[in-house]
Amino acid sequence: MNVNIKRLTPDAQIPAYAHATDAGFDLVAAADVIIEPGATACVPTGLAFEIPEGYEMQIRPRSGITLKTKLRVQLGTVDCGYTGEVGVVVDNIAQAPESVSRMVKDISGRLIASTDRELHRYNTYIIRKGDRIAQAVIKPVEQAVFTEVDALGDSDRGAGGFGSSGVGSPHPEYFREPMGKERI
Structure with missing residues (x-):
């Protein structure tokens, strides 16, 4: 399958699969983005896709x-009709x-030093331009036909x-001790 890609910034990175059998390809940050504790940010990729x-x-x-x-990347969908920048x-x-010392972390979780006083906030993260921030998968879409009915089947x-199915394992064999050991 061919997917047309347009660079919106000169140094945006064209996606690539890390391994020949990978389902997902990496999306790379096109700009530095600082994310404070409790905050949400949209990290630009500098790319627009023409999804078939x-x-x-x-x-x-x-x-x-x-x-x-x-950091938690939110699941997202890019529909075939959208041709703007993917964030x-x-x-x-x-x-x-x-009351703790204020430090900044990178996306690997390592503490980093900064000369910018604004970055010195505890649990603040910086995503740097060029960081692999998410992965993407291209999948076929099947649209449903919705039919209104008066009652649903049993x-x-x-x-x-x-929680209707409980939280414990329904399979007691998962809790057997290894051979040669007895439960106390």
């Missing part, structure tokens, strides 16, 4: 950023305590919603 009709681009988090930092929405879920679950 019948497909969408899904924006997803990178696992390393999620594991090592308080990545990032939340900083950290809270800033009142199911085993019915209207049971959040």
Whole structure:
């Protein structure tokens, strides 16, 4: 599949798959973005995509950023009809305590030094131009046809919603001790 891409800034990075079998390709920040504790920012990629009709681009988090930092990339959809700049929405879920030394972290979670006094805030993150901030996957789209009815069919679950199936494992074999050990 061919996807046309337009650079909106001269040094925007054309996406690439890290490995031949990867489903997702990296999206790279096109500018430095500072995200304070509790704040949300849209990180520009400097790219516009022409997604083929019948497909969408899904924006997803990178696992390393999620594991090592308080930054959370929000899931996003780029529809085939949108040809503007793709941005990545990032939340900083950290809270800033009142009485601690103020430091800035990069997207790997490492503390960094800064000469700019505005950056010295505890749990503030800086995404630097060139950082791989998210990944994207291009997937086919299937649209539903909606039919209004007076009643829905029966199911085993019915209207049971959040937590209706419980939180424990329904499979006791998952809790067996390894062979040769007995439970106390």
